[in-house]
Amino acid sequence: MAITPVLLGSRNLFTSPLDNTSATSRLQYSVNAYTFNDLLKSGEMSFFDMMDFAASLGLNAVDLTGYYFSGYPKIPDDKTLFQLKKKALQLGLNISWTGVRNDFTNPDKTARASDIELIKNWLQVSSKLGASIMRIFAGKGKYEGYTKDQVKSWMVSDFKECAEYAEEIGVIAAMQHHNDFLYTADEVIDILKRVDSEWFGLILDIGSLRQGDPYEEIEKLAPYANYWFIKELVYVDGVAEPVNMKKIATILKDTNYTGYISFESLTDGDSKQIVTSMFNDFRSEYEKG
Template identity: 75%
Template sequence: MDKKRRDLLRGLSLAPIFLDSGNLIAGSSEKPFTTSRLQFSVNAYSFNSLLSSGEMTFFNMMEFAAELGLNAVDLTGYYFSDYPNMPDDQTLFQLKKKALELGLNIPWTGVRNNFVSPDKVSRKADIEMIRNWLQVSSKLGASIMRIYPGRGEHEGYSREEVKKWIVEDFQECAKYAEEIGVIAAMQHHNDFLYEADEVIDILKKVDSEWFGLILDIGSLRRCDPYQEIAKLAPYANYWFIKELIYVDGVAEPVNMKKIAAILKENNYTGYISFESLSDGDPKQIVSSMFNEFKAAYEEL
């Protein structure tokens, strides 16, 4: 028997000793070490006024995320200077390089579109813009891109008629998403779709694995928001956690323990992004949300 084969068989014979009960040392009564696979990000909109005024850049935002101990950053399209036009490759690649240096991912990008509009020409233009930004997302290394249902007047058309063309537009976006390899995901956003059942209905009608859901906990403002969040949780590809939640339309601080429990119950292992919409220092608010959520999750 050659030495390589003999060593292999010897290793296999010893394996149960070392792997027994999931421990590295035989006879140990300690539970195996496990860690959550949740990943944490921050959404650029938290720094809306700072990014819009030029007081802050994406690079500054990345440095803040790394210092806080986050895993990633969400780079929203409309903070690029050329938006809605596509940024040049050099701009995108410098962001990727900076993220690598800081040990961060860029899993998410987002654009602003309006599929509620009855104007077919306008909606077609938005679909083309989404197609372009899916390519931007791919170049950045993002796996998912946020799109909206839309908002505004639709005089002369019922909500059901609007939903029909929203589904058709989303299906076209999903087709491009599959071609490019980046999920196009709807953020419901309390603009046209207000309840979990409506959101689920749209997801089922679009019926594409390349069309997903970004669960925005602050945009479920009717009934009990925690029940609505729990309904949407099984469909979520990405989560936005905000500092406020709305109970029958009235804002109150989010109960992180309830959110953590819903995530745990659904065995969610993807990205959670923190987004602050309140007045005040966004760095302080995001840091507080992150630490509060971690503490609540670790208690479970």
């Protein structure tokens, strides 16, 4: 049976139909580890430091990206994972999200099979951490000698295998469109419909819709989103400009989204200050009216 957009939205997967709590009280806030990319890679910041920051700001959760764990892509030992869970509990945080790198545009079937194995391994890690969703990518768009339709065909097959395992583990495998193979909302929706699984979701990245009007594209994708990334910039016909938080808040309200949104800073400057500003600006607009 084909799925409909309503099955893909996290607000329907995780919200009881008997729950009449307002959307404002149900929206949850997180911060993505890539915000602190340089600090985490250099060792100047740890996941524990990131959690302390999230808690002090008043966020509800953290996104712990796989490749900031020591030894990635090898999975961490249980002791490491459980220490993170314990820290999150102490701070009143959730570990809502994890993510890995994969490339399903690669024509090499062996390489893609290796990426599927990577995803399966880290879905297990996600489950141990208590994360409900794990980010995977489409790929980088390098597929010389093949048409885009051919790539999409094997990509859908790979995503389906990931979704089947995700269902076994109980963690949604969710695609983040990343402006490197799927460039428009219609392309993203097409892949979601072809994979056709409640365990294959969408992480809506507002900074990766760079053709035409980003807000129109975001509005198209909003009914399918299981998780949101809010960034400081959007791209209008490919040209960067500061995000209009009022427009984003309006779209979220109009779709009655009640899951997680995560703030991710990609620009130079004090990352903590940028995230704090984004969080305060968004919450101010969202809570108006």
